[in-house]
Amino acid sequence: MRKILAGSQIKTLDQRFIQAKGISSLELMEEAACAFVDWLMEQSDLRNRPVFIFAGKGNNGGDGMAIARLLHTIGFSVTLIATASKEDSSIDNQLNSERLPDSLQVVSSDSFDWKIPVGAIVIDALLGVGLSYPLEGRLLEIVRRINEISAIKIAVDIPTGLPADTVVAGEAVRADFTVSFQFPKLSLLFPDHAAYVGRLNFVDIGISVDFQNQLEGSKFLLEQGDIPALHLKKNDFIHKGDMGKVMLIGGSKGKVGAILLASQAALRAGSGLVYANIPADERLTCQVAFPEIMYSTELVEDLDAIGVGPGWGTTLHPEELSQLFQKYAFPMVLDADAINLMAKYPKLLHEIPANSILTPHLKEFERLVGSCDNHSIRLKKALELATTYQIIVVLKGAYTCISTPDGNQYFNTTGNKYMATAGSGDVLTGIITSFLGQGYAPVQAALVGVFHHGLAGDIAAKSKNRGLIASDIIRSIPQTFIELDID
Numbered sequence: 001m002r003k004i005l006a007g008s009q010i011k012t013l014d015q016r017f018i019q020a021k022g023i024s025s026l027e028l029m030e031e032a033a034c035a036f037v038d039w040l041m042e043q044s045d046l047r048n049r050p051v052f053i054f055a056g057k058g059n060n061g062g063d064g065m066a067i068a069r070l071l072h073t074i075g076f077s078v079t080l081i082a083t084a085s086k087e088d089s090s091i092d093n094q095l096n097s098e099r100l101p102d103s104l105q106v107v108s109s110d111s112f113d114w115k116i117p118v119g120a121i122v123i124d125a126l127l128g129v130g131l132s133y134p135l136e137g138r139l140l141e142i143v144r145r146i147n148e149i150s151a152i153k154i155a156v157d158i159p160t161g162l163p164a165d166t167v168v169a170g171e172a173v174r175a176d177f178t179v180s181f182q183f184p185k186l187s188l189l190f191p192d193h194a195a196y197v198g199r200l201n202f203v204d205i206g207i208s209v210d211f212q213n214q215l216e217g218s219k220f221l222l223e224q225g226d227i228p229a230l231h232l233k234k235n236d237f238i239h240k241g242d243m244g245k246v247m248l249i250g251g252s253k254g255k256v257g258a259i260l261l262a263s264q265a266a267l268r269a270g271s272g273l274v275y276a277n278i279p280a281d282e283r284l285t286c287q288v289a290f291p292e293i294m295y296s297t298e299l300v301e302d303l304d305a306i307g308v309g310p311g312w313g314t315t316l317h318p319e320e321l322s323q324l325f326q327k328y329a330f331p332m333v334l335d336a337d338a339i340n341l342m343a344k345y346p347k348l349l350h351e352i353p354a355n356s357i358l359t360p361h362l363k364e365f366e367r368l369v370g371s372c373d374n375h376s377i378r379l380k381k382a383l384e385l386a387t388t389y390q391i392i393v394v395l396k397g398a399y400t401c402i403s404t405p406d407g408n409q410y411f412n413t414t415g416n417k418y419m420a421t422a423g424s425g426d427v428l429t430g431i432i433t434s435f436l437g438q439g440y441a442p443v444q445a446a447l448v449g450v451f452h453h454g455l456a457g458d459i460a461a462k463s464k465n466r467g468l469i470a471s472d473i474i475r476s477i478p479q480t481f482i483e484l485d486i487d
């Protein structure tokens with residue numbers, strides 16, 4: 001699994017890598033520039049447009065110079081706007097400046113006329129991970145002007161002005177696309193930065209994951225290649241009893257749908273037997289509509305896992321959760337109103353069975369831990385919650401973050417904005433409960449569950465777009481196993 005390193009570690013990574021491979025830093029910069037250009041060439045709607053590249057004095061600017069040369073060579077109309085004198089620039093920046101062909105138009109930012117046609121591409125290579133203080137003076141002015149113009153803006157590595165690991169202070173480039181090298185920098189995953197990052201991509205520049213992972217770090221990116229190894233194998237002789245007997249608890253009057261969504265999702269994720277614990281008078285209708293689910297108003301014995309909370313209601317007594325903790329005493333999935341109940345009665349937190357999985361969205365999370373000014377603080381508090389109570393905290397949203405009791409954080413790479421619709425979270429509860437019931441270790445169940453949920457959403461989004469509803473995610477779960485080649 002690939003680590004997300006801190007901005008301050010990237011220089012060390014570069015140095016160690018170029019030493020080990022016996023290449024120069026200039027060659028690594030060339031790799032980065034090539035990877036950027038390859039990415040650009042894959043975007044069919046971005047071809048054949050004039051390109052304006054703003055280059056700063058550091059290596060991000062050096063990338064910009066190399067990108068300018070490469071794009072010019074393959075026939076793009078390129079204007080390079082340099083913001084620093086050659087003497088003030090980093091060595092690799094200078095070397096790339098010397099490599100620019102005479103036919104490429106280079107202007108100083110001081111004399112640039114800002115005549116950028118609508119529809120042109122503006123490439124931001126002003127500053128990268130070397131930002132050490134908020135933008136000011138001339139550079140701030142340039143960034144403000146870039147933000148005002150109407151063009152397609154693409155940030156190289158990170159939008160200028162964003163710090164790599166924390167929240168922006170002041171102004172930054174508002175990009176339509178960010179192409180980050182090797183791995184997305186942590187701050188690119190913050191909802192606070194949605195307006196700066198645009199659509200996020202990261203491109204390989206040849207540094208292997210093993211090499212990257214030699215550096216210290218406890219934050220990881222959860223990618224498709226990581227998932228198959230996390231799955232348990234199933235032999236040809238299994239029966240439904242081996243696939244887990246689970247129960248989804250919640251669904252108060254008028255909100256039974258939440259538990260039905262979770263229960264169907266659990267079945268689609270592979271559970272052998274699924275019980276929905278719902279009010280008695282809803283039973284008949286549900287039974288007719290969803291015959292594969294079993295219904296109960298009692299707490300069933302011999303369960304392998306439970307998921308509690310979707311649509312449970314807001315007037316519950318803390319004893320209801322306390323009893324479940326005592327009766328089952330195994331890791332369980334706690335979502336929605338179960339989390340709200342713990343927020344109301346924090347003493348419940350001390351009773352949660354170890355390695356249980358909490359799946360709050362941002363609001364539920366803040367009800368639990370108090371309001372957070374930004375995502376950086378939220379992530380710290382999520383980790384604190386996970387390590388203090390020895391539980392797994394799945395902080396939902398774009399790039400859902402899974403914090404584990406041993407202090408790691410995993411950022412998911414599947415999922416999309418069309419999943420922001422009622423019931424999406426209930427589906428996730430069902431999927432994670434299902435994996436837990438199938439015998440996956442809790443951390444594995446959370447990682448695999450979150451990934452499959454997002455992937456099912458991605459598959460559904462291909463045909464449903466803004467019309468995606470939670471049931472579409474459920475219908476796409478089977479395809480996720482096929483796509484990942486899980487037997």
Ligand SMILES: NC(=O)C1=CN([C@@H]2O[C@H](COP(=O)(O)OP(=O)(O)OC[C@H]3O[C@@H](n4cnc5c(N)ncnc54)[C@H](OP(=O)(O)O)[C@@H]3O)[C@@H](O)[C@H]2O)[C@@H](O)CC1
Pocket residue numbers: 010013014028029032056057058059060061062063090126127128129130131132133134135136139156157158181182205
């Ligand atoms: N493995 C990889 O990922 C690879 C990464 N590569 C690329 O390298 C980039 C990092 O390059 P970098 O270290 O030279 O930093 P970068 O941001 O270009 O500039 C730093 C300069 O800015 C200055 N400065 C700081 N804050 C400022 C401010 N607010 N306003 C104004 N100036 C400010 C600071 O000087 P100071 O002002 O502090 O004296 C310093 O001189 C990285 O993002 C990626 O694009 C590839 O080339 C190869 C492989």
Ligand SMILES: Nc1ncnc2c1ncn2[C@@H]1O[C@H](COP(=O)(O)OP(=O)(O)O)[C@@H](O)[C@H]1O
Pocket residue numbers: 360361396397398399400414415416417418419420421422423424425426427428453
């Ligand atoms: N913009 C987004 N990008 C990726 N995933 C998203 C996005 N918006 C929502 N999701 C996913 O959809 C689910 C929404 O959960 P939640 O807010 O609890 O919904 P509900 O309460 O309606 O069931 C989460 O798993 C979340 O990660």
Ligand SMILES: [K+]
Pocket residue numbers: 060124125126127128155156157158159160
């Ligand atoms: K940049």
